[in-house]
Amino acid sequence: MRNIFLVFMLSIALMACKQGDLESTYIPRSLVEGEDFNAFSKTKDEVLTIVDSDSSNREKGNLVTVKFRDTTVFIKNKQSLLSTAFSQAKFLNSQKTAVLVQAEKKLSQAPFYIIALNNGKVEIIDLAISSKGKDDYKFANGIEALSLSSFVLNNDYLIKTVNGKVYPIKRQNPEERIHGKFFMFSNDKSTLVFVTANSLYQVNYFTGETFNLPISPKMFNQKEVIYSQIQQNFSWKKNAKGTLFLKHNPDEDRIVDIKEFKH
Structure with missing residues (x-):
């Protein structure tokens, strides 16, 4: 009985550790004029990967997630909307250190972000520009x-x-x-x-x-x-x-x- 209890507690501990390593949430920053997203990785694992989402909600279409090593990248915008999966993702360089993503559509919003590595750390760049024009959504x-x-x-x-x-x-x-x-x-x-x-x-x-x-x-x-x-x-x-x-x-x-x- 004691052995079973120890195995049970060990399983919970391992699951907790695994969940802690699986995801990380980032707040976007604005684009800096003149910056580029062409960084070279210092190690082989210092790259981003695009992974097909296992979401079973077919109405959302084919979603993807972006990971840095074994950690999935989440994005929280200024409206506190959390993006955990993306409707599309596109690498911006051959080194795979920057990815353009479009957030899953929520509340009629589908913003674009750049997920980039800077000195081994993840940064999120918001590509939304304030707009008040009539029928702007059409363009x-x-x-x-x-x-x-x-x-x-x-x-x-x-x-x-x-x-x-x-x-x-x-x-x-x-x-x-x-x-x-x-x-x-x-x-x-x-x-x-x-x-x-x-x-x-x-x-x-x-x-x-x-x-x-x-x-x-x-x-x-x-x-x-x-x-x-x-x-x-x-x-x-x-x-x-x-x-x-x-x-x-x-x-x-x-x-x-x-x-x-x-x-």
Whole structure:
């Protein structure tokens, strides 16, 4: 009987230790301008892993968790909402020391975070920017791929997975998300063009320079019409600082190779 009691107590102790090692909750911080997420691990186990969740709730879809060594990462935001699993996760570098995750949807919120290792410790970076624009949710399109190694996030960030760089995209109005659809970028891939209700809003994510080109709303009825109009009437031109922006052609007869625009 005594042996059974000792085994029982030992089992409880082991379970307690195991539970204590299984999870850790972190509070997100803001993104620091110019920082990157391309850290190299000092040891083989100093990496993050993406693990399929064993959740049986099929309505939530396929969820994943992120672990550092044997510890699962939980995130608690400013509203005290706890994220224990994520609807998607994407490594931001080949070293697997930074992961972009989207929180499981709760109360109509599905924010994005970066889980990153900094000197062997886990940090959480909040990628939410305050926004008060009407219908802003319509332009929170999540991840929109530009190439195999870069994408736009919610019209607010350009992220490169080659070097783990995150560039905030300057808004037309600081109080609201860019109310447009990403359309193209310049041939040096640094100026992004968004189609809004009545203009082509252009922003260079390196310099923060912007240029808004008013366009007739009739031009935006069909995507093929937009490409055709741009091919015939617009071209990329450098400003005084050497930054490329799409502008009207002085010569309306000039035909621009469509390859200059498509990505």
